[in-house]
Amino acid sequence: MRALGSVEQMSEVLQAAVLAGINHLETAPAYGPAEDFLGQALQRADRQPDGGWVMTSKLLPGLSLREGKHQLLKILERLGCNKLDNLAIHGLNRPEHLDWALQGDGRALLDWAQGEGHTVQVGFSSHGSQDLIATAISSGRFQFCSLHLHLLDPQRLPLALRALKRGMGILAISPADKGGRLQAPSPTLKSDCAPFTPLQLAYRFLLAQGISTLSVGAAKASDLALAAALQRSDSPLTAEEQSSLQRLADHRRGRLGSDLCGQCQACLPCPNEVPIPELLRLRNLAIGHDMTPFCQERYNLIGRAGHWWETLDASACQRCGDCLPRCPHQLKIPDLLADTHRRLQAAPRRRLWG
Structure with a gap:
């Protein structure tokens, strides 16, 4: 392609x-x-x-x-x-x-x-x-x-x-x-995955x-x-690969602290159909591994890619609070969604296909 x-x-x-x-x-x-x-x-x-x-x-x-x-x-x-x-x-x-x-x-x-x-x-x-x-x-x-x-x-x-x-x-x-x-x-993600490259670690993670x-x-x-x-x-992960995966997760957790979204999906369904976990996943990556350009690109495809991607971004949150009691980590989800929108909103880019 x-x-x-x-x-x-x-x-x-x-x-x-x-x-x-x-x-x-x-x-x-x-x-x-x-x-x-x-x-x-x-x-x-x-x-x-x-x-x-x-x-x-x-x-x-x-x-x-x-x-x-x-x-x-x-x-x-x-x-x-x-x-x-x-x-x-x-x-x-x-x-x-x-x-x-x-x-x-x-x-x-x-x-x-x-x-x-x-x-x-x-x-x-x-x-x-x-x-x-x-x-x-x-x-x-x-x-x-x-x-x-x-x-x-x-x-x-x-x-x-x-x-x-x-x-x-x-x-x-x-x-x-x-x-x-x-x-x-x-550079941050490269350091987080060392001594492997991020792509090498990603391929091995899936093959294993x-x-x-x-x-x-x-x-x-x-x-x-x-x-x-x-x-x-496609052999099992080595001890060194497992150690790198753990460091990757530890660095992400350390940078996000108590704001880390664990992607448990307990906040769903949202009454306003906001895709909360997916949006907070992009925030996790932007802050956790300095991946803001990628996250901005994905975020600004929302609503512009038909059924191939999400249709509502974080600005659709009405702060109804319906998700708050369901979050096991007691995240302040409306505040995090607002922060996601501030960080990632940018000029839209065209998809490769569609």
């Missing part, structure tokens, strides 16, 4: 992926010319991984059966392949998206795709609620899922482990960039949990250097 300058750029990344030991390519029609470039790069390639490529692409929810069939056949045409290994619903973020996938045209589309041999497995990616993802996992409809799983935001990790127990494959969405722009960390695939958004060959270095690094 990032090597979009030319077919030559995509070919460079593809060649580096083979050398790095990568065998899984994930793309989507929504990623501009990615599928066209990837298909042409695959035709030009003079080598491929042992056993060939694992190919994943995605379709947006809500398509009619006719349009879905047309779009899937066009995906195969662009990629120059007879079938996908994995077809995902791209952004199963709302209850109506799940309803579409489990019945009606969505169900018929997935059944047709597998029945006709156009894909081996069907799955979903989701930026939705915990309850929605849990329902999708337990539905029995899907063989894999792609979730936001991050070192600095492990909220969905229990869902991923539940899916793994069901035999589902798990892809971690953007553990580097969406995980905190860890490819370009703040049994997560089967980490997505790496490579725009150039050098972006895959760490992936190459971490081949077959």
Whole structure:
């Protein structure tokens, strides 16, 4: 989704992926010319991984059966392949998206795709609620899922482990960039993770949990250097890695003191539908690891990214106090939300996609 300058750029990344030991390519029609470039790069390639490529692409929810069939056949045409290994619903973020996938045209589309041999497995990616993802996992409809799983935001990790127990494959969405722009960390975060780099620690944290695939958004060959270095690094965390993770948490706790939000979710539901834990998580990172630029970027996407992100920011808090007696740490939540808004409000930036 990032090597979009030319077919030559995509070919460079593809060649580096083979050398790095990568065998899984994930793309989507929504990623501009990615599928066209990837298909042409695959035709030009003079080598491929042992056993060939694992190919994943995605379709947006809500398509009619006719349009879905047309779009899937066009995906195969662009990629120059007879079938996908994995077809995902791209952004199963709302209850109506799940309803579409489990019945009606969505169900018929997935059944047709597998029945006709156009894909081996069907799955979903989701930026939705915990309850929605849990329902999708337990539905029995899907063989894999792609979730936001991050070192600095492990909220969905229990869902991923539940899916793994069901035999589902798990892809971690953007553990580097969406995980905190860890490819370009703040000096404070680098110090907090030493002697490991933040990205190295983040990858190892997920691999040690049994997560089967980490997505790496490579725009150039050098972006895959760490992936190459971490081949077959899915062993349990070492004592040194565990020590670094503990120091990371200790530093965050020390800087935030009694204002640290533990992300327990007890404050929800908010009568005004303010996503309190997510907003205070950004505050945790801004103060705890000096990640203000990243947190401002995420905060100022709120309300501007449709169903891909939150719709209400901290200014929506009406100070009703409904959350206060439910917080086990007795946080002054309205005050912390106001502080979050003051710290992170900035000029909005455009999303990479959408």
